[in-house]
Amino acid sequence: MKPAYPDHSAPADADTRRAIAPVICYPPETLPIPDLAACRDARDGWTRVAEVLVPARDARCFEVPAGHFFRIRSVEGPQVGDLNLWNAVNLAERFYSGKTRALHGTHLSTGDRMWTSHPYLRPMATITDDTLDWYGFDAFGGSVHDVIGTRCDPYTHNLLSHGGQYHHCCHSNLTRALADARGLSLAEAESHVHDVLNVFMCTGFTRDTGQYFMKASPVRPGDYLEFFAEIDLLGGLSACPGGDCSAEHSSDTATCHPLLVEVFRPKAPPAGWVSPPVNGYDRSHGR
Numbered sequence: 001m002k003p004a005y006p007d008h009s010a011p012a013d014a015d016t017r018r019a020i021a022p023v024i025c026y027p028p029e030t031l032p033i034p035d036l037a038a039c040r041d042a043r044d045g046w047t048r049v050a051e052v053l054v055p056a057r058d059a060r061c062f063e064v065p066a067g068h069f070f071r072i073r074s075v076e077g078p079q080v081g082d083l084n085l086w087n088a089v090n091l092a093e094r095f096y097s098g099k100t101r102a103l104h105g106t107h108l109s110t111g112d113r114m115w116t117s118h119p120y121l122r123p124m125a126t127i128t129d130d131t132l133d134w135y136g137f138d139a140f141g142g143s144v145h146d147v148i149g150t151r152c153d154p155y156t157h158n159l160l161s162h163g164g165q166y167h168h169c170c171h172s173n174l175t176r177a178l179a180d181a182r183g184l185s186l187a188e189a190e191s192h193v194h195d196v197l198n199v200f201m202c203t204g205f206t207r208d209t210g211q212y213f214m215k216a217s218p219v220r221p222g223d224y225l226e227f228f229a230e231i232d233l234l235g236g237l238s239a240c241p242g243g244d245c246s247a248e249h250s251s252d253t254a255t256c257h258p259l260l261v262e263v264f265r266p267k268a269p270p271a272g273w274v275s276p277p278v279n280g281y282d283r284s285h286g287r
């Protein structure tokens with residue numbers, strides 16, 4: 001946050017410096033482009049092979065084999081979800097929120113991909129449908145499905161509430177769910193929990209002070225976000241204690257609802273699709 005009264009006065013050419021036009025860091029056309037049409041065609045005649053109901057203020061894990069699809073669906077009422085994704089056979093390879101943000105922007109929608117951590121850095125999931133794609137950016141600069149937030153967590157809550165202990169933040173929900181899914185201790189599982197895709201959450205940065213904000217999610221029952229699994233995935237989804245995130249999180253105050261995860265097996269993989277290999281950098285780092 002920038003101070004209202006900075007310590008340093010502006011130089012004579014301040015306006016000239018500010019007027020320099022920005023350059024997009026990572027033009028999307030330089031990335032490998034997913035074949036969205038082939039992915040969507042592959043949905044014809046697919047079979048729903050699994051569903052997991054994530055209870056309110058809790059989390060569950062789910063498996064999605066490479067070449068399958070999954071949907072996160074709003075049921076019962078407006079609710080946001082915090083999504084973690086791991087390589088199902090190597091938890092060290094996990095969703096990299098920061099690089100995904102750099103590549104695709106602050107909020108994800110159809111055609112964007114979720115990328116994995118170093119040294120793997122490859123697409124792990126491609127978004128193939130988003131019933132909230134109509135929302136765009138509102139007048140506050142808010143949009144849906146962000147990769148700018150982290151995940152609500154009990155450590156930040158402890159700081160902000162001067163010692164509070166709250167156990168149903170998404171961080172803890174995901175920790176318990178992963179521990180149960182993989183037979184890990186809570187401490188082991190916690191080290192694998194990472195920054196999330198904030199599914200259905202409506203967020204942005206205030207234009208004047210650059211502060212992270214949230215507002216009531218536009219999601220309604222029946223809305224969904226659909227993904228194509230590029231590699232074998234283990235997912236973790238928390239139905240955030242913030243509910244629709246219209247007021248607060250990290251408490252039992254907000255009205256919360258479950259979220260539904262559905263996994264679909266296509267008759268055949270998308271035409272021409274191959275599961276992406278790990279990143280091609282040779283890792284010699286100049287030596």
Ligand SMILES: [Zn+2]
Pocket residue numbers: 082151152169170171239240241242249
């Ligand atoms: Zn949360």
